[in-house]
Amino acid sequence: MTLVRCVDASRTFGQGDQAVVAVHGCTCGVEPGARIAITGSSGSGKSTLLHLMAGLEAPTGGVVEWPELSDRAVERSRDIAVVFQGPSLLPALTVEENVALAAVLTGTGESEADRRAAAAMETVGVAALAGQLADTLSGGQAQRVAIARAITLRPRLVLADEPTGQLDAETGEHVLEVLLAAVHETGAALVVTTHDPVVAGRLGEHWRMDDGRLVVPAREGVL
Ligand SMILES: Nc1ncnc2c1ncn2[C@@H]1O[C@H](COP(=O)(O)OP(=O)(O)OP(=O)(O)O)[C@@H](O)[C@H]1O
Numbered sequence: 001m002t003l004v005r006c007v008d009a010s011r012t013f014g015q016g017d018q019a020v021v022a023v024h025g026c027t028c029g030v031e032p033g034a035r036i037a038i039t040g041s042s043g044s045g046k047s048t049l050l051h052l053m054a055g056l057e058a059p060t061g062g063v064v065e066w067p068e069l070s071d072r073a074v075e076r077s078r079d080i081a082v083v084f085q086g087p088s089l090l091p092a093l094t095v096e097e098n099v100a101l102a103a104v105l106t107g108t109g110e111s112e113a114d115r116r117a118a119a120a121m122e123t124v125g126v127a128a129l130a131g132q133l134a135d136t137l138s139g140g141q142a143q144r145v146a147i148a149r150a151i152t153l154r155p156r157l158v159l160a161d162e163p164t165g166q167l168d169a170e171t172g173e174h175v176l177e178v179l180l181a182a183v184h185e186t187g188a189a190l191v192v193t194t195h196d197p198v199v200a201g202r203l204g205e206h207w208r209m210d211d212g213r214l215v216v217p218a219r220e221g222v223l
Contacts (some may be wrong), residue, residue, distance in 0.1 A: 010064035036190070053080075068156070069156065094130065096180070123186075151183075158189070160193070180202065
């Protein structure tokens, strides 16, 4: 039942003297229902590991696989949603258009995409912002809209890269609540990278990246 499994997965950027090993031989797995925080200092490889799990980066060593999901990347991309740290909305589109876009881009018909977007905006509590241009939103509102976009296709796995990293503590806490409620409602597993111990404390499981190496508490039945 593992959604994503990394077996001795590595990611090196650059070559020769310039090579940077961002992730060294990581072995881990994410199961349905998981709530995982990945902490670690800046540059320790958290984002790179998340991108490997999303399929946004290919490993340069080892294997990343999605046993429960489709072998085809396009179909898999419907089941895996990524929430980024910074602004990720298209500023000239409305909230509603931004939320529907992910569905449209993965081949969902327009009326179905609109219906799903409306449901996701309702879940996340941004329905009142539907007609507003994305570049008029506050940071917290924009991140809630990004969460709505992430859950529009009801993914099996949500990977959030420092989703509260650019927000003040109170707004960040609210966005985290929204994210946890959204994955609860949709039944998705959640992996969050964070520098914030308060955020990490809200998730059931805690992994740590240490200079590209993953420290995962031992669990049975994942690998
Ligand atoms: N596209 C890239 N090209 C070259 N080096 C990269 C690239 N992406 C990441 N790196 C390097 O890989 C290492 C790990 O970076 P990564 O962004 O995964 O760390 P992080 O723990 O997420 O950091 P932060 O908390 O600051 O976001 C760093 O040394 C970084 O400079």
